[in-house]
Amino acid sequence: MTPVQIQPFKIYKYNPKLEIIRRSGLGIALTGIFFLLLCLTGTAKITPELFLFLSFGLAVTGAIIYSLPAIWESPAGIKNNRIFFNSFTSKGMIGWAAGIIITSFYVSLYWFPSFIENWIRLVDPLSYFLRNEKADRWFLYGTFYTLAILIMGLKMIIKYRHNRYQLIRTLSVMFFQLGFAYLIPALLIMFNKPEHYFSYFWPLKYQYLFPSDINYLTHTAGALGYFMVFWGAAMTFIAVPVLSYFFGKRWYCSWVCGCGGLAETAGDPFRHLSDNSLKAWRIERWSIHSVLVFVVVTTALLWTNSASGGKVLGELSQTFSSVYGFIIGAVFSGIVGVGFYPVMGSRVWCRFGCPLAAVLGFFQKFKSRFRITTNGGQCISCGNCSTYCEMGIDVRAYAQRRQNIIRSSCVGCGICAAVCPRGVLKLENGTEEGRYNVVPDDELVLINSQN
Amino acid sequence: MEHLVIIGNGIAGITTARRVRKMSDMKITVISAETKYFFSRTALMYVYMGHMRFNDIKPYEDWFWEKNRIELIYALVTSIDTDNKKVKLADNSEISYDKLVIATGSKTNKFGWKGEYLPGVQGFYSLQDLELLEENTKNISQAVIVGGGLIGIELAEMLHSRNIYVTFLVREEFYWNNILPREDSILISRHILEHGFDLKLNVQLKEILAGENGRVKSVITDKGEEIKCQFVGLTPGVHPNIDVVKNSKVETNRGVLVNEYFETNIPDVYAAGDCVELKFAEPGSRFRFEQLWYTGKMHGETLAQTLCGKRTKYERGVWFNSAKFLNIEYQTYGFVSAKPKDDETHFYWEHPSAKKAVRFVYKNDDHSVIGMNTYGIRYRHEIFEKWIKEKKRIEFVLEHLTEANFDPEFYEKHEKEILKKFNNDNDGADLKLKSATKLSLSEKKII
Ligand SMILES: Cc1cc2nc3c(=O)[nH]c(=O)nc-3n(C[C@H](O)[C@H](O)[C@H](O)COP(=O)(O)OP(=O)(O)OC[C@H]3O[C@@H](n4cnc5c(N)ncnc54)[C@H](O)[C@@H]3O)c2cc1C
Ligand code: SF4
Numbered sequence: 001m002t003p004v005q006i007q008p009f010k011i012y013k014y015n016p017k018l019e020i021i022r023r024s025g026l027g028i029a030l031t032g033i034f035f036l037l038l039c040l041t042g043t044a045k046i047t048p049e050l051f052l053f054l055s056f057g058l059a060v061t062g063a064i065i066y067s068l069p070a071i072w073e074s075p076a077g078i079k080n081n082r083i084f085f086n087s088f089t090s091k092g093m094i095g096w097a098a099g100i101i102i103t104s105f106y107v108s109l110y111w112f113p114s115f116i117e118n119w120i121r122l123v124d125p126l127s128y129f130l131r132n133e134k135a136d137r138w139f140l141y142g143t144f145y146t147l148a149i150l151i152m153g154l155k156m157i158i159k160y161r162h163n164r165y166q167l168i169r170t171l172s173v174m175f176f177q178l179g180f181a182y183l184i185p186a187l188l189i190m191f192n193k194p195e196h197y198f199s200y201f202w203p204l205k206y207q208y209l210f211p212s213d214i215n216y217l218t219h220t221a222g223a224l225g226y227f228m229v230f231w232g233a234a235m236t237f238i239a240v241p242v243l244s245y246f247f248g249k250r251w252y253c254s255w256v257c258g259c260g261g262l263a264e265t266a267g268d269p270f271r272h273l274s275d276n277s278l279k280a281w282r283i284e285r286w287s288i289h290s291v292l293v294f295v296v297v298t299t300a301l302l303w304t305n306s307a308s309g310g311k312v313l314g315e316l317s318q319t320f321s322s323v324y325g326f327i328i329g330a331v332f333s334g335i336v337g338v339g340f341y342p343v344m345g346s347r348v349w350c351r352f353g354c355p356l357a358a359v360l361g362f363f364q365k366f367k368s369r370f371r372i373t374t375n376g377g378q379c380i381s382c383g384n385c386s387t388y389c390e391m392g393i394d395v396r397a398y399a400q401r402r403q404n405i406i407r408s409s410c411v412g413c414g415i416c417a418a419v420c421p422r423g424v425l426k427l428e429n430g431t432e433e434g435r436y437n438v439v440p441d442d443e444l445v446l447i448n449s450q451n
Numbered sequence: 452m453e454h455l456v457i458i459g460n461g462i463a464g465i466t467t468a469r470r471v472r473k474m475s476d477m478k479i480t481v482i483s484a485e486t487k488y489f490f491s492r493t494a495l496m497y498v499y500m501g502h503m504r505f506n507d508i509k510p511y512e513d514w515f516w517e518k519n520r521i522e523l524i525y526a527l528v529t530s531i532d533t534d535n536k537k538v539k540l541a542d543n544s545e546i547s548y549d550k551l552v553i554a555t556g557s558k559t560n561k562f563g564w565k566g567e568y569l570p571g572v573q574g575f576y577s578l579q580d581l582e583l584l585e586e587n588t589k590n591i592s593q594a595v596i597v598g599g600g601l602i603g604i605e606l607a608e609m610l611h612s613r614n615i616y617v618t619f620l621v622r623e624e625f626y627w628n629n630i631l632p633r634e635d636s637i638l639i640s641r642h643i644l645e646h647g648f649d650l651k652l653n654v655q656l657k658e659i660l661a662g663e664n665g666r667v668k669s670v671i672t673d674k675g676e677e678i679k680c681q682f683v684g685l686t687p688g689v690h691p692n693i694d695v696v697k698n699s700k701v702e703t704n705r706g707v708l709v710n711e712y713f714e715t716n717i718p719d720v721y722a723a724g725d726c727v728e729l730k731f732a733e734p735g736s737r738f739r740f741e742q743l744w745y746t747g748k749m750h751g752e753t754l755a756q757t758l759c760g761k762r763t764k765y766e767r768g769v770w771f772n773s774a775k776f777l778n779i780e781y782q783t784y785g786f787v788s789a790k791p792k793d794d795e796t797h798f799y800w801e802h803p804s805a806k807k808a809v810r811f812v813y814k815n816d817d818h819s820v821i822g823m824n825t826y827g828i829r830y831r832h833e834i835f836e837k838w839i840k841e842k843k844r845i846e847f848v849l850e851h852l853t854e855a856n857f858d859p860e861f862y863e864k865h866e867k868e869i870l871k872k873f874n875n876d877n878d879g880a881d882l883k884l885k886s887a888t889k890l891s892l893s894e895k896k897i898i
Contacts, residue, residue, distance in 0.1 A: 004625075004637065006625075006637055006640050006641050006644060007641070008641045008642075008644040008645040009645070009805070010645060011644060011645060011647055012645060012646060012647050013647040014614065014647070074646070075642075075645055075646065075777075075778055076778070077777070077778030078778070080500075080501070080502040081500050081501055081502070081612040082500070082501035082612070083501050083502060084501045084502070084503065084504055085501045086501075162778075163859065164859070164860075164861040164862055164863070165859045165860050165861050165862070167861075168861055272503075277512060278512060373857075375829070375831060375832050375833075375857055376771075376831070376832025376833050376836065377745055377748075377771070377832060378745075378771075378773050378782070378832055380491060380493040380494070380744050380745075381462075381491040381493070381494070381510040381744075382491050382493055382494035382497065382503075382508065383491060383494055383497075383503055383507045383508045383509075383510065384494075384497065384502065384503065386507070387502070387503050387507045396510060397510075400510060414859060414860075417859050418859070421775040421780070422773045422774075422775070422780070423773070423780050423782065423829035423857060426829070426857050426858075426859060427859065427860060428860075
């Protein structure tokens with residue numbers, strides 16, 4: 001036989017041009033960030049539009065340019081190369097610094113907004129354009145948040161361009177953030193309606209079932225207000241059980257939710273930092289269920305109080321509610337939840353705190369068709385799945401004994417299945433029967449016991 | 452209390468220990484010279500590439516062993532005294548056993564190439580090899596890898612992740628062509644080239660040359676070509692590690708000889724995993740050695756039964772293996788010969804992207820499927836295994852192929868195209884895809 005010449009369709013070789021593109025992207029982004037910091041001093045006041053472009057505009061453009069070369073650098077596939085050598089993604093100096101910076105931002109946002117006042121003013125033009133109103137700190141926060149999801153979503157799409165589940169899922173969180181958590185609330189304000197987030201509901205957005213909020217909505221917004229209240233209640237009491245039954249909690253946590261959206265995009269470079277020890281799992285169960293109890297009690301107190309016209313509990317229920325708002329709403333979900341991404345992984349809040357995740361988790365565990373199926377005896381116990389699980393689930397512990405993974409915390413992001421080098425894992429909605437395939441004799445299934 | 456001593460904490464030794472602990476209360480001691488704690492050898496590459504830390508490739512947390520009363524000793528066993536039922540450690544201390552399991556794994560083959568012991572030349576098997584590799588590949592730009600097998604391509608991928616230019620010397624006409632059929636081999640070879648590796652086919656290593664500093668500076672091939680490099684990875688396969696057994700009364704050939712129960716010639720001495728040679732398999736054939744993660748696990752599971760008084764014969768079941776060639780996942784089931792035999796037919800389908808393919812091997816007489824290879828499409832192990840075991844006809848298998856698909860949700864499905872190709876290849880064939888039922892899911896629980 002004559003030797004065959006094999007022609008690949010394309011050869012990926014180290015290309016210095018790509019490096020130049022990436023560096024320029026980084027340069028542009030850093031320039032944007034420089035201007036952003038400069039704006040803190042109030043420089044922007046002269047020409048806000050120009051500075052909005054110089055700061056946000058350049059930062060965003062730079063970030064996009066920075067992420068594009070990955071497309072031409074290597075064939076599509078899982079590339080987690082050097083993640084644990086990179087100071088930013090492996091809790092090195094840069095990682096800690098990033099954590100401190102994000103945390104400081106949250107601290108100023110919640111308690112020292114005057115410190116970032118000039119940033120708030122910076123987004124005034126955008127706020128007028130979208131909401132016909134001047135910006136406040138929450139608009140600034142929303143803008144940062146949405147941009148983070150969109151830009152890092154793009155990066156995620158490039159990284160997982162070979163994986164349709166990841167593509168569609170990422171587009172979904174980008175869509176819900178931009179539409180439901182940014183543009184629609186802005187439009188509502190533009191038309192003088194109460195700002196409302198249709199993609200959040202009780203008990204994550206705990207106020208939405210508080211008597212005060214319901215009162216406010218129905219009194220100020222008439223029919224629309226009633227619809228908002230109805231929508232929130234329907235999501236909590238109908239969508240949560242029904243959709244979780246068919247798809248598992250992922251329908252919300254990794255497809256719709258904004259907290260999840262940020263974790264899945266901006267948090268993706270840190271997902272492997274989630275602690276997957278048994279100890280962490282124990283703490284998680286205590287802590288997330290305590291938060292759930294806390295929010296249920298708070299809500300019940302508020303209703304009791306309102307039903308009794310404030311006589312029974314007086315100020316107590318209000319105190320409960322503000323304590324919850326401070327500890328859980330601000331400190332936990334904001335500071336720890338996002339600020340600690342670079343040191344504790346991307347899903348700290350979702351895993352240890354979110355009461356809605358706890359509720360969704362109950363359904364996922366006890367009444368759902370969702371599971372992660374393991375493929376026969378193919379697992380080589382490599383640990384990629386456990387390492388890249390943002391919820392700190394020790395996926396390998398199940399996979400290596402051929403057991404399906406059904407855990408209340410699993411958000412169904414599908415990354416375990418994506419990084420598994422042996423194709424062992426598959427997210428599936430199947431029949432309920434046989435979902436828990438507790439292997440009776442542990443691993444001794446491959447031999448002798450067939451048929 | 453009976454004392455079970457296991458030499459080697461790889462998958463075979465550890466599976467034995469864990470299974471025995473489930474069934475029995477005997478004292479268990481595992482001795483290994485490589486690490487104290489069990490780790491996944493198959494995942495060493497990911498540590499080098501920075502996907503994981505060493506800690507992440509340990510399948511059990513460190514507290515696990517004490518909790519399960521499995522004592523771990525980090526030491527080298529230097530001799531086995533079967534008369535007095537003792538093993539001796541490097542520090543001359545002795546450990547008595549009632550039952551002994553030898554699970555010492557493999558060692559990298561050496562071929563006596565000139566220069567194979569030079570600094571900068573190494574194989575890749577153990578954690579120590581990984582540490583050496585870190586040293587050897589610091590600040591280098593060119594490497595040569597010799598031997599086109601599974602470890603070779605992993606090593607190539609590892610070096611590539613550090614931006615080291617890899618020249619891959621493969622003796623066969625295409626990558627792994629001694630195991631994979633021609634088209635499969637070409638598909639993988641093309642993928643290797645796509646990554647920008649310099650894949651040299653039909654080329655053998657002649658010698659390795661040293662530079663002035665005494666380290667490797669280049670290799671010479673059998674074609675007389677000199678290739679510059681600062682590192683040479685030798686991955687021409689492995690052989691059973693029987694160093695410590697050789698001078699004992701335990702019978703060895705190329706490996707530790709065992710019967711279907713993993714018993715050696717000496718009572719109360721057993722062996723499992725990479726280090727064994729199966730006495731009952733055809734002499735001289737490759738089936739006498741099972742040097743895989745999966746088989747190591749199955750050996751351990753079977754042997755544990757015997758150790759706990761339930762003497763159990765080893766039956767491997769339908770053969771399977773899997774690997775990942777750079778980005779292409781590969782699964783194989785049953786028997787797929789590199790060259791079609793006279794009494795069998797090979798059916799092969801390849802996606803135009805050249806990154807996905809399937810191959811089915813079936814008997815000419817009754818059309819029963821005896822083997823399958825898949826590339827870039829995941830299929831269900833249980834179902835393929837069942838089909839092979841039940842001797843399903845190729846027509847049945849193809850028509851029901853969707854049921855076995857294990858790709859993530861939303862992935863493009865190719866079963867229709869596969870069937871179409873079969874119908875085209877075979878005059879008069881008119882197979883139609885049966886729609887997948889959810890049945891396959893609940894069916895899973897029977898196993
Ligand atoms: C890089 C690489 C990738 C692989 N990938 C795959 C894969 O994808 N799929 C697959 O199926 N297989 C794979 N394999 C093969 C698989 O890892 C082995 O078959 C398996 O690990 C063998 O397990 P074992 O328990 O028999 O031996 P080992 O894992 O080799 O364990 C034996 C242990 O015994 C110790 N030991 C030996 N002698 C002594 C002594 N005298 N005293 C004390 N301790 C001693 C050794 O140090 C070693 O730690 C791969 C192997 C390598 C090297
Ligand atoms: S990534 Fe896959 S092979 Fe590795 S431990 Fe997880 S399930 Fe097993």
